[in-house]
Amino acid sequence: MSKNLLDISDLCVDFVTDEGVLRAVDHVSFSVAPNEVLGLVGESGCGKSVTAMSILSLIPSPPGKICSGAAMFQGRDLLTLPHEALRKIRGKDISMIFQEPGSCLSPLHKVGEQLAEAVQLHYPMPREKALKKGRQWLEKVGIPEPERMLKAYPFQLSGGMQQRVMIAMAMINGPSLIIADEPTTALDVTIASQIFDLMRHMRDENTSVILISHDLGVIWEMCDRVLVMYAGRIVEEAEIKNLFENPLHPYTRALLRSVPVLDGEDRELATIEGQVPSPLNYPPGCRFHDRCPHAVEQCKKQSPELRTLSTGKKAACFFAEQWMK
Ligand SMILES: Nc1ncnc2c1ncn2[C@@H]1O[C@H](COP(=O)(O)OP(=O)(O)OP(=O)(O)O)[C@@H](O)[C@H]1O
Numbered sequence: 001m002s003k004n005l006l007d008i009s010d011l012c013v014d015f016v017t018d019e020g021v022l023r024a025v026d027h028v029s030f031s032v033a034p035n036e037v038l039g040l041v042g043e044s045g046c047g048k049s050v051t052a053m054s055i056l057s058l059i060p061s062p063p064g065k066i067c068s069g070a071a072m073f074q075g076r077d078l079l080t081l082p083h084e085a086l087r088k089i090r091g092k093d094i095s096m097i098f099q100e101p102g103s104c105l106s107p108l109h110k111v112g113e114q115l116a117e118a119v120q121l122h123y124p125m126p127r128e129k130a131l132k133k134g135r136q137w138l139e140k141v142g143i144p145e146p147e148r149m150l151k152a153y154p155f156q157l158s159g160g161m162q163q164r165v166m167i168a169m170a171m172i173n174g175p176s177l178i179i180a181d182e183p184t185t186a187l188d189v190t191i192a193s194q195i196f197d198l199m200r201h202m203r204d205e206n207t208s209v210i211l212i213s214h215d216l217g218v219i220w221e222m223c224d225r226v227l228v229m230y231a232g233r234i235v236e237e238a239e240i241k242n243l244f245e246n247p248l249h250p251y252t253r254a255l256l257r258s259v260p261v262l263d264g265e266d267r268e269l270a271t272i273e274g275q276v277p278s279p280l281n282y283p284p285g286c287r288f289h290d291r292c293p294h295a296v297e298q299c300k301k302q303s304p305e306l307r308t309l310s311t312g313k314k315a316a317c318f319f320a321e322q323w324m325k
């Protein structure tokens, strides 16, 4: 069996739309090691959430369809598991924190009931004990008056509170993998940093995290390794320090130019010229070529594979070596 916790290989996801079939995720492969925080970055629409949701078969289908690939977890392919078997894994071994908290809290049940239910579904125990655990987790995610909150309905909570309840629910069973898709967008900085402390603590205990964020400062603080996605594909993969110090793909370099975290200089925040191509209309060759200041004829015609370079890093650019320090 693989030493990795999760091995994704050759994942392709399509959506059938009125305008045609679009490929949101295109031959994506990566692994998550035990006790690792793996970052997933890239501009809006490049396929981060679709990749993340595919792992637990949470793609709405139709219009979505996983067309190929495998997601090996503890010797089983999650993508072909029967519904019932997947339900036993979700929330226990792998849990997900969504961009939108509303989507996973039931409006009909009190917060306490939902937390207790999440525990009892996988670990039979008396209601009282499960509720006590729920209360402890509300405290851990920084919810004031947890006792009172247990008796509240989600609609009585602010967006930030709901987000924290969802995070507590994702963490409560100590899963071996948490997939966190922009987990702290609705939270203020202090609470967000408390959540990230919790994630680090869980990582030390035995949990891996896939962390999707537009905040490259957060990625830098949290991640061991990062995948950079562009137009449905992974274009670079590297250890965090290496990625920030020596990005090899022109897209990664453009992305990083918008973060002033490393050198502390007061720079103008750069934006990347042009737009992410529509998945209905990807350009031929390298999908970044029309925005790339270094593109040559070859880039317009041939599509560069994600390849492993001599340093062990991976990049999908014909000229990656040129930028290697
Ligand atoms: N239900 C859907 N129907 C049709 N197309 C979809 C659907 N969900 C996602 N897509 C398309 O798949 C592509 C990838 O979307 P995805 O949500 O993964 O982007 P993302 O990288 O998570 O972006 P963001 O940073 O804005 O969250 C986009 O082009 C999007 O329009």
Ligand SMILES: [Mg+2]
Binding pocket: 048, 049, 050, 099, 181
């Ligand atoms: Mg998303």
